[in-house]
Amino acid sequence: MEVDEIIEGIFSGNKRALARAITYVENDYPEGKEILKRIYSKTGKAHIVGLTGFPGVGKSTIVSKLTQEFRKRDKKIGIIAVDPGSPFTGGALLGDRLRMDGFDSSKPLWIDPGVFFRSMSSRGRAGGLAAKTGDVARLMDAFGFDIILIETVGAGQSEVDIIEVADTSIVIMMPETGDEIQMHKAGILEIGDIYVVNKADLGGAEKTEKWLKTMLMMDQETVSLLEKTTHRDESLVESGKIYEVLHKKGWMPPVILTIAERGKGIKELADAIEEHFKFLKSSNLIVEKRKRRMSRELFDLIMDEIKKELTAGKLNYKEIVDKVVKNELDPHTAAEMLVKKMLG
């Protein structure tokens, strides 16, 4: 397929064209970049929703049931399953679920024309995976999906990076498994716009709910404190924690108990997702959030270009490295030299 044909296909609802475009983007083909450039003006409409949580908490079931629920609400759903840890298993479980579930037995989600599923897994570095997930979401956005669900396994930095592609982040856990502690350590507890305690029938769900609510209240207090004491940092590439907290101003993340396997709590979750999107739009936080994301993304793209420049040889990068290794030049001075050279 030619680029023109693919782009036309994406705009006219041809799933094969979408799949091809995703493959090009995933594999870094120049065609992928070309397509991304040309569809970009048609993006920005979809609601991008990220879901994360440790293996076994029932993410796939939730994604599948949510898809059913949103289909009933007449939304078209794109789904991306990402497994940063593995080059192989990305989305296998979710794929199976989608084959099983349907909103009537004659039409499993897998063949529903209003649903598109794609799995992605680790190739190279995690940072790159986050960028690619964003690009794939953009392709789905241009295609016309209303909601794009990104499921990611685990709760490490890579997952945080991937979930930051989303407008709405959902953190899923199980009652009393100690996930809270692990997630807290991984810095993932701060990123949720919505919290889900799944398998709420296992007992201890109320305790986990209460713990979460207490923690979230403390967060809110931090926000008001920060408002009084600090200026918002306008720098574009800072580490983001305070910024993240400030972003939640006016939104108290709900904690939703679900038993996804039996469909319990799924309606409430779908409502909360739609509500959060409304909130983002009415408060204009969506623009801020996307601006921040775009700034990061641009920065990464620029770094890629600079990398190419360095390895292209014109700047004598290798010779300079040699000098540093021989202790004839220190790395800080070398970096300054190279940057001066690059920037003219």
Next chain:
Amino acid sequence: MEVDEIIEGIFSGNKRALARAITYVENDYPEGKEILKRIYSKTGKAHIVGLTGFPGVGKSTIVSKLTQEFRKRDKKIGIIAVDPGSPFTGGALLGDRLRMDGFDSSKPLWIDPGVFFRSMSSRGRAGGLAAKTGDVARLMDAFGFDIILIETVGAGQSEVDIIEVADTSIVIMMPETGDEIQMHKAGILEIGDIYVVNKADLGGAEKTEKWLKTMLMMDQETVSLLEKTTHRDESLVESGKIYEVLHKKGWMPPVILTIAERGKGIKELADAIEEHFKFLKSSNLIVEKRKRRMSRELFDLIMDEIKKELTAGKLNYKEIVDKVVKNELDPHTAAEMLVKKMLG
């Protein structure tokens, strides 16, 4: 203390000056950079040894006992304890060990003039922590320590990054705890130059040893296969896996059983460490290894400079981000524009 005074202090064995320099470097003071530049020509002599493994495997005990052993061999030892996951706990355990252990009771390692201990913990991003660990090791190197031991907790990407600062990487595990699987998943099993199965009295140690040896043999076979089929990738900033394997050419990582608490196997471990350093030097792999590390480090420093340039405002970065958010410009074109502008 003035920069001149600190530098003089470092070269004349003043630990207070060293401690001060480290603080400057850790906190990104301009004085830190100045000091690093000026001591650089005196570095490159120390043997940098990284140790990693999950919490509880006995890393701190091993580091402490190794320090004792190396002191007997008349080596001066710098120790860095890094905890990428925590802003608080870095090295607390190891600090306690060093207070307890000594090669005679009158002289605990803590006050031994031939030993220097410093802990570092998470501030900001993990990437930055690796770079800083390298810089701190460099300060210790310039001070005159023969061996610098870097202990890092856990086995995630941050630990891999930190351990890549080292000439010799040691992976520590316990028998039959399933650590192998976890480490394999984290990509940390490939990075060891020496493997330690500690707490070998717990039973199952031989099984773990055997498993490790099988895996290492397979690695060696991969090396010979790669030699026949691929050219070494000369690109400076690739992801490094194949490169890493090729680096091990000629070195079969030993697996050493230890019961560190009782000092068992520590001599053998110290021998292996010294042997690996000899191997690196005689094969000249040390130059290659350090070249690769330096290339990465330089690249990171350059990125920092570019970041400053972007946020400084001359390039209208913010305005361009705004345009992209408004869908008036796509990010790929925007990145190309900015790079073109930057590179003149």
